Amino acid sequence: MDRLRKCSRCGAENRIPARHLAHVGKCGSCKAELPPTSEPIEVDGPEFDRIVSESPVPVLVDFWADWCGPCRMAAPEVHHVARDLAGRALVLKVDTERSPELAARYNVRGIPNFAVFRGGRLVHQQAGLVNRNVMRSWIERAA
C-alpha cells in the first residue's frame, strides 16, 4: 500500500511509494511541489518492513501503546523530530497492541521503546522516555 499525500494547491491525493516518502514530489494533477513526509506514520507489519527496507534515509521507530503514560509524553517529541527532520529521516509509530509480532521481533518489553534503522539494518535501540534532542542525535549518528 502506498501512502497518500494531499496536494495543498489542488487537493489531489497523490500516491507516494515507500522509497519516496522522504523525498520532495510533484503533484500528478497540477505539478505543484509535494513536501516530504513531516509527520509520524502509523504502520503495521508489512508496511513497516517495506519502509524500513526501502527508505534511503534513517528511520526512527516509536514502539508505543495507548495505555502507556510515558508513551503519551514521548508523542509530541516524536512529532517534533518528524517535522524537524522532514526529508532527512522518517518516523514510524508501531502500536505494540496491534502489532505484537513486531514488538516481539525487536524484543520490546518496556515501552516507549525506540529503534533506528539505516539501510534496513537496526543501528540503535533504546527503551524509555527521551526528548527530541536525544532522538535527533541517534538519527544524526545513523546518517
Ligand SMILES: [Zn+2]
Ligand atoms: Zn496538485
